[in-house]
Amino acid sequence: MDKNFAARRRRDLIVAGALATLAALAPLFVKDVYVQNILILTLMYAALSQSWNILSGYCGQISLGHALYFGIGAYTTELLFTKFGVLPWFGMLAGGGIAALIAMGLGYPFFRLRGHYFVIATIVIAEIGLLLFQNWEWAGAAMGITIPVRGDSWLKFQFLRSKLPYFYFALGLCCLAWFVTWWLEDSKWGFWWRAVKDNPEAAESLGVVVFNSKMGAAAVSAFLVAVGGAFYAQFLAYIDPESVMGFQFSLLMALPAVLGGIGTLWGPVLGAAILIPMTELTRSYIGGSGRGVDLIVYGALIVAISLALPQGLVSLFSRAKAKNQVKNQVKGATR
C-alpha cells in the first residue's frame, strides 16, 4: 500500500518529466509563429491555473479575483523597469513578493468570510484594483505602459525576433508550478489544505491551524500568479489595466482547473491543454466573422464539459483505472 503510494508519486514525476521533455522539443517541429503563440499561452494558463488551484482547489477558498495578483506582477515588473531601470527578473520576484504580501494582508479580513460572500469579496477587491490602476496617472492610467524596446536579451528578458525564449520560460514556469504542487501535495501543507477544504472544524480539532493554512496557500498561489503576470507583460511588451487585471483573467485562471479537475495535480494542465487551444482556434477560425459564433461554440463547450464531467476531465482517467482494477480483481479471482 505504501509502495503503491510511493509508486504513484514516482510515476507522476516521470510522466511530468516526459511531458516536459516532449514540450521542450516541440519547437523543433513547430515553426509556425501562430502555433507557437498558442503553445506559449497554453503553458502560461496551465501555470496560472495550477497556481490558482493551490488556494482554490486544494485549500477550497474559491477566488475569482486572482487577476489582481496577475496585474500586480505585471505592473510591478514594468514600473520598476521603466521608471527605475530594474531588470525584469528582479521585478518579477518583487511582484511575486508584493502579491504574496497583499494576499496575506487581505487574508486577515477575507478568510473570515464563507461561501458566496468570500467569492464576491475576491471579485470586488480585484475590481477595485483595476479601477485604481485605471486612474493612477503615474502608472500610465488607462493608457498603460509600453515597454521600451532594448533589443533581444536574456538580461532584459525581451525578444523580438523569436518567440522561443518566451516559450521556454513559460514551460519552465509551468513545470515550476506543477512541481510545487506535486511537492506540497505530500507535505504537511498539502494535507492541511485538503482538510481545511473538507471540514475546517474537524481540521482544527486535529491540530490544523486553519487560518495559517489559508494564508500559506494564498501566499504561494499569489506569488506564482504574479510571476505569470510579469511574464505576460514582457511577452506582450505593452500593458494596460484591462489587459492584465481584467475580470476575464480571474475566470481564465479558474477555468482550466475546473474543467480539468479542481483540486487535482493534473487537472489544470489537462484543462489548459484542451481549453486554450480551443479558445484560440475558435476565435481565429470561426471568430473572423465578428458575429459571435466563436463565443457560442466556446460557451457551449464549457457548459457541456461542466455538465458532463463535474469532477473534471481527470475523472475520465480515474474511471478508466477503476474499471481496470475491477477487471484485475476478477481475473485474480478466476485464477
Added chain:
Amino acid sequence: MTALLETRGVWQRFGGLVANSDVSISVGRGEIVGLIGPNGAGKSTLFNLIAGVLPPTQGSIWFDGEDVTNLPAAERCQRGVGRTFQVVKSFETMTVIDNVIVGALVRNTVMREARGKAHEVLEFTGLAARADVLASDLVPAEKRRLEVARALATEPKLLLLDEVLTGLTPTEAQTGVALVRKVRDAGITVLMVEHVMEIVMPLVDRAIVLDLGKVLVEGKPADVVRDPKVIKAYLGDRHAVGA
C-alpha cells in the same frame, strides 16, 4: 497528582439559553469517565468547551495542570486533547489513510513518519483494510471508527468520545467497547458521552450525569443508575429510557 482535566465553574450561554451552568468536573489520569444525560443536557457543548471550539461564557478549563481556557482548538490538540464529533465530520474527499495522516501530522512533521503512525493507528482501530477507500464511501460504523482513529493519531492524553457507540448494531457496539478499553490500556484517558446505559455503565470507572446544563450526580456507575434524581431526569426523556 493533579487531575488531567478540570473544568471550574464553567458556563455557556447561547442567547437566552443556558447550555452549561456552573459545571465543575474533573477527570483523573487513566480513567474512563462516562458523561451521560438526556438530550439537550449540554454534553456536546461541554465537549466543545473542553476542546476549545468556543470559549466558555464564564469559568475556566484546566488541562494537564495548565489553564487552557483561552487557547484555540488547534493548540489544545497539540497539548493532548483529542476528540470526535457527534455528527461525523470526515474529510470526505480524502482516503481513510489521508484522513488519519492529518491527525498524525501534529506530532510527526516528516511525512514518512506521519504515514507510518497513521498505518499503526489504522491497525489498532481495525480499519487497515479500508485504508485506501474514500471516507465518503465508508458505512456509518466505519466513519465513527475513523473519527476515533483520526483523534488517536494526534497521540492525545485525553480522548473525548461523543456518542461513538450510538446507532451501531450490538456486535459493532461490542467491538467499539473493546476498542475503548484498548485505548485506555494504551494509557489514554477517556471521557465519553453515551446514551445507551447498558453499554457505558460496565465500561466506565465513573459516571457524571448532566441535566439541563448542570451536574446532577457524579459517582460509581452502579450508584449513579440507582440514584432517584437520575431516574427522574431520564424518565422525563423518553428517548433515553427507550434506549
Added chain:
Amino acid sequence: MGLLYGLIAVGLALIFGLMDVTNFAHGEFLMIAMYLSFFLFAFFAIDPLLSAPLVAAAMFVFGAVVYLLIVRFAMRAKTNAGMVQIFTTFGLAIVMRGLAQFFFTPDYRSIPQSWLGGKTISFAGIFLPEPQLVGALVSIAAFAGLYFFIHRTDFGRALEATREDPGAVALVGIDKNRVFAFGWGLGAGLVGLAGAIMAVFFYIYPDVGASFALIAYVTVALGGFGSVFGAFAGGIIVGLVEAVTALMLPPSLKSVGIYAVYLLVVFIRPRGLFGSM
C-alpha cells in the same frame, strides 16, 4: 438610480439569494430583456412601458426553460456543485452574448422616442427624470410583490423548504424541479421588467449585461443571502453610495465606493446586513 440596481438585483435575489444557485448569466438575462423591448419598439412601435409585462412574461418562460434544460443538471453534481454552477452559467452567458452578437450584431442601439425618455417632472421644485422615477416605482412594487410571495404564499414556503432539504420535500410530494423552474422563471421575469425599463435610457449591446451584473451580485450579498428585504435595502444603499462617491471622486471611480462599502459591511457582518445564510 439605487432602486434600479435594486430592480436588477431583485431577480437575482430570488435565484442566487433564495435558491442558492449561482447564476453568472444574470446580466445576460438583462441584456436579452433589453433587446426584447427594443425590438418590440422598433418593429411594432410598442412603448417599452407597455411592453414591459410582455417582456417579463417572455423572460419568465425563458428562465424556466433555461433551468429545466441546463441548470437542473448543474445542480446534480455531488462534489464542487458551486463551481459547476458557476461555470455552467458562465458558459451559458458566453453563449448568450455570442447569440446576441450573431443575431443583433455588436452595434449599440437605443430607443430614441419613448414616452418616458429624457423627460423630467418637477416635484416640489426638484426635477426628477421620469424613467428613473418609474423605475423606482416599479422596483418598489416588485420588491413588495416578491416579499409577499415568499413570505405569504405556499410557493414561498415550498421554495425555502426545497432549498433547505430537497429530499424531505420530495417526501411530502413537492417536485423540486417544478418549484425551482418556477423560481427561475420568476427571477428571469423580474429581470425582464428591469430590462424593459432600462432599455429606455441605456444603450443596448451584447455585453451590456456584464456591466450591471457585478453590481447586482454585490447588492444581493450586501443585503445578505436569503433575504428579500436585504436585497431591497442593498439596492438603496448601493444607489446612495454611488451618488455620494460621484460627488467626491471622478466618474471612472464611482464603483469603488460601492465595492468598498460591500467589503466594509461583510467584514463587520460576515452574512451581509440581513442575511440568514
